[in-house]
Amino acid sequence: MTQKYKLESQELTDEVRKSASGLFISLPCGNTHYSIEGEGDEWVVLVHGYATPYFIYDKIAEGLISSGYKILRYDLLGRGLSERVPGPYTPALFARQLDELTTALLGETPFYLFGTSMGGTITTTYTAAHPDKVKKLVLLAPAGMHFKVPFYMKLARPKGIGEVMFRSFGGKALQKNCAKEMLYSGEEVKKSYEEKFAYHMQYKGMLDATLSSLRNTILNFDEARIGYDGVAAAKTPVLVIWGTADKTMPYYQNEEMKKVLPQMTLITYENSGHIFLYDEGERTLRDVLPFLKGER
Secondary structure, three states: OOOOOOOOOEOOOHHHHHHOOOEEEEEOOEEEEEEEEOOOOEEEEEEOOOOOOHHHHHHHHHHHHHOOEEEEEEOOOOOOOOOOOOOOOOHHHHHHHHHHHHHHHHOOOOEEEEEEOHHHHHHHHHHHHOHHHEEEEEEEOOOOOOOOOOHHHHHHOOOOHHHHHHHHHHHHHHHHHOOOOOOOOOHHHHHHHHHHHHHHHOEOOHHHHHHHHHHHHHOOHHHHHHHHHHHHHHOOOEEEEEEOOOOOOOOOHHHHHHHHOOOEEEEEEOOOOOOHHHHOHHHHHHHHHHHHOOOO
């Protein structure tokens, strides 16, 4: 693990933003870091998950662009270089950010929407509220269904105990394990991923944001289900890809999801972990492109 960046040691200032790559937009919900790439006529919007900022899509971004799509990716509030806003980090807050961002940058243009991990709950919450804006939905190891909550997540639920645990152990655990489910990449790729992750975690406020997201989005099964039910009702085409070796969002959740989203197409990656999106980018791209193009 890189020691170059010290956990929550720096303020996320305007000076930091000026020197960063990408763009920034001041939205009513909070200042948002984003990137627009490509010259295609059709938009793809990429929503990351719980902790890793938008670089999680690095391994498929270029392939989407070369296939004729224009992509928008951004950092969720409380992550990456986006603002650490006060208040609970709920599916509604994240869906509001997605709505404000796409309205500001895309207007009323419909788009393809990707969500990975916690991004599954965010994108389904958004799609349920704006079904006419989403052409198709791609969910990669998505959150939102019930799973057996591990002990450390249970400890995070109570006020006070959760804060102590996260500030003492949570951030270090996130850094240490960020590439743990990268099962097929070499050490150089893993180290690069870890360094990018550590860079973003040096900015204060991410731990509070991730703790709040765990309590109010990851473990908020009832609210997540509302979004999924809305997607089912809208009959939005959905592709789901999941790895059987996923330890973060276990594969068995797909059985409940099939019942909730009868229109979904499931692709199973045998012995793949939670972040196959980065670990197996070429494979992921080969499977999502036919879906976007109507060939699957």
